[in-house]
Amino acid sequence: MKIVSRRLLCLSLIVLCSCHQRSNERFSSWKVYNGTKEGAKYSSLSQIDTGNVQLLRPVWEYHAGDADTVFSSQIQCNPIIVDDVLYAVSPQLKLLALDAATGRAKWTFDPRRTGETLSAHALRGVSYWEEGADKRIFLQQALIYTW
Numbered sequence: 001m002k003i004v005s006r007r008l009l010c011l012s013l014i015v016l017c018s019c020h021q022r023s024n025e026r027f028s029s030w031k032v033y034n035g036t037k038e039g040a041k042y043s044s045l046s047q048i049d050t051g052n053v054q055l056l057r058p059v060w061e062y063h064a065g066d067a068d069t070v071f072s073s074q075i076q077c078n079p080i081i082v083d084d085v086l087y088a089v090s091p092q093l094k095l096l097a098l099d100a101a102t103g104r105a106k107w108t109f110d111p112r113r114t115g116e117t118l119s120a121h122a123l124r125g126v127s128y129w130e131e132g133a134d135k136r137i138f139l140q141q142a143l144i145y146t147w
Contacts, residue, residue: 030081031128060103064090077125087126087137095126095139111139 034041048056067073073091080087086100095109127138 030079032080033078033125033127062096062098062103062105064092064094064096066090066092066094068092080126080128082128082135082137087128089125089139095137097137109139 030043033039035043068091075089075091077089081100084100085106086096086098088096088098090096090108093111095111097106097108098104099106127140129136129138
């Protein structure tokens with residue numbers, strides 16, 4: 001009985017330690033909505049903390065130029081950053097690829113130019129997928145089209 005109890009104790013400690021290591025993962029990229037697949041909204045980068053956050057100033061802004069002032073367009077997109085490129089969606093549902101350091105546009109994709117009729121509903125953003133050398137950005141609109 002004592003041997004079983006010791007083995008159970010050892011197994012429990014191993015499981016607890018592995019869980020603790022998982023919670024301490026370093027979140028230094030933002031490849032998915034809200035930072036992680038679990039939606040942690042957390043980055044372990046340490047350059048900005050409670051001691052210096054009040055010193056932050058904007059270094060760049062990007063204006064897509066397609067806001068609808070009549071119908072009050074909006075952006076409900078959580079951008080992602082992959083390999084120093086920020087991917088976001090404009091008010092008119094264009095996919096934007098911006099240099100994350102400078103804000104300069106690398107390219108844009110306008111799904112309306114494909115000839116598809118799009119709904120005017122808000123789009124929540126983009127997704128990233130990779131397998132080996134195959135890397136893709138996905139834009140999905142109204143559960144109908146995926147580019």
